[in-house]
């Protein structure tokens with residue numbers, strides 16, 4: 143039996159990492175795995191949810207075929223380790239922190255993946271990015287501007303997309319994510 147890939151997307155600052163962290167135990171209890179991304183960001187800024195590497199190391203890993211999916215966005219390289227294919231083949235569902243820009247390529251490789259879009263009001267988003275204080279003010283504006291190109295097209299392109307609003311308390315969003323996975327019979 144093959145597991146299902148759940149591709150979590152949403153604007154920078156919408157809460158993807160927070161949601162994955164908060165739902166980690168509940169997901170593990172349902173046999174759903176979360177993969178650790180490889181990112182060319184500093185170790186301090188990647189945290190536990192990602193492995194920080196240099197651009198040279200990233201390119202070497204890419205050349206070795208170490209990534210199932212990889213993309214470049216916000217001036218950074220992101221890689222999803224190829225071990226997810228083994229997990230899926232073993233029947234585990236796998237949740238990944240994906241990219242809206244890379245959605246067509248991800249869909250081409252995993253046609254049956256389920257896409258979950260995390261949304262947040264734009265004003266709340268700006269506030270959260272500023273409070274997180276990971277990027278410079280200029281980079282925050284660039285990330286907010288990047289959203290504009292995605293907001294319209296996503297739903298039209300993928301009518302089965304699941305939309306989760308994270309403008310309220312995180313626990314509520316965790317609850318909704320778990321409800322969706324139950325309904326979708328994923329991570330069972």
Ligand SMILES: Nc1ncnc2c1ncn2[C@@H]1O[C@H](COP(=O)(O)OP(=O)(O)O)[C@@H](O)[C@H]1O
Pocket residue numbers: 152153154155156157158159160161270271273274308309310311312313315
């Ligand atoms: N539901 C929420 N309510 C309040 N703050 C939140 C919520 N979800 C996330 N945050 C905060 O918003 C900021 C961005 O969240 P993060 O998980 O880093 O987003 P992303 O991974 O999508 O960029 C963080 O400072 C996080 O603590």
Ligand SMILES: O=P(O)(O)OC[C@H]1O[C@H](OP(=O)(O)OP(=O)(O)O)[C@H](O)[C@@H]1O
Pocket residue numbers: 151152153154155156158159215216218220239240241242243244288
């Ligand atoms: O095509 P997009 O949907 O804009 O996504 C581009 C990248 O930005 C996010 O990563 P990252 O963790 O660096 O950003 P964030 O934590 O600030 O969201 C997301 O997870 C993608 O890797």
